[in-house]
Amino acid sequence: xxxxxxxxxxxxxxxxxxxxxxxxxxxxxxxxxxxxxxxxxxxxxxxxxxxxxxxxxxxxxxxxxxxxxxxxxxxxxxxxxxxxxxxxxxxxxxxxxxxxxxxxxxxxxxxxxxxxxxxxxxxxxxxxxxxxxxxxxxxxxxxxxxxxxxxxxxxxxxxxxxxxxxxxxxxxxxxxxxxxxxxxxxxxxxxxxxxxxxxxxxxxx
Numbered sequence: 001x002x003x004x005x006x007x008x009x010x011x012x013x014x015x016x017x018x019x020x021x022x023x024x025x026x027x028x029x030x031x032x033x034x035x036x037x038x039x040x041x042x043x044x045x046x047x048x049x050x051x052x053x054x055x056x057x058x059x060x061x062x063x064x065x066x067x068x069x070x071x072x073x074x075x076x077x078x079x080x081x082x083x084x085x086x087x088x089x090x091x092x093x094x095x096x097x098x099x100x101x102x103x104x105x106x107x108x109x110x111x112x113x114x115x116x117x118x119x120x121x122x123x124x125x126x127x128x129x130x131x132x133x134x135x136x137x138x139x140x141x142x143x144x145x146x147x148x149x150x151x152x153x154x155x156x157x158x159x160x161x162x163x164x165x166x167x168x169x170x171x172x173x174x175x176x177x178x179x180x181x182x183x184x185x186x187x188x189x190x191x192x193x194x195x196x197x198x199x200x201x202x203x204x205x
Contacts, residue, residue, distance in 0.1 A: 065129075
């Protein structure tokens with residue numbers, strides 16, 4: 001019986017691992033709608049967020065918890081996909097679908113691991129801790145960093161402005177605010193440089 005139970009647990013764990021693997025193949029919908037070439041996956045987004053959380057300097061926050069929140073916050077999208085505002089799905093319905101997916105996913109794990117992951121996801125969704133609020137800032141910051149990179153890669157300065165507009169006034173943590181200010185300076189410089197090239201008639205290299 002013990003061997004049978006162990007085999008069943010291994011099969012469920014493998015199923016969970018394969019679900020998580022789907023995140024590598026789920027594109028971030030916002031970029032798809034804007035016809036970005038080779039848009040990043042949800043997994044790409046979450047990985048960089050986790051690294052950003054690893055680099056946290058605020059001693060009042062738990063770095064370990066921030067990393068875990070970053071790794072879990074979009075996990076449900078391996079089942080429900082990346083639901084964007086343009087999909088015209090209400091926040092309540094989005095939450096319902098994602099909660100249902102998270103309960104299914106965590107049900108594949110041991111009680112302890114499953115409970116921890118579900119509680120982390122709920123903490124982020126409810127913004128019920130300082131760590132969750134910090135990771136929400138990271139979520140927005142990672143998005144506009146990615147937007148800036150796409151603008152550079154496609155040589156279209158400023159064409160993803162809507163992503164910046166959607167985050168304006170929503171950042172709170174001093175570390176993040178400093179990074180946002182630095183990013184905006186770099187972006188403004190890039191737009192000015194491109195404008196100067198257009199005015200001079202210089203061809204891009």
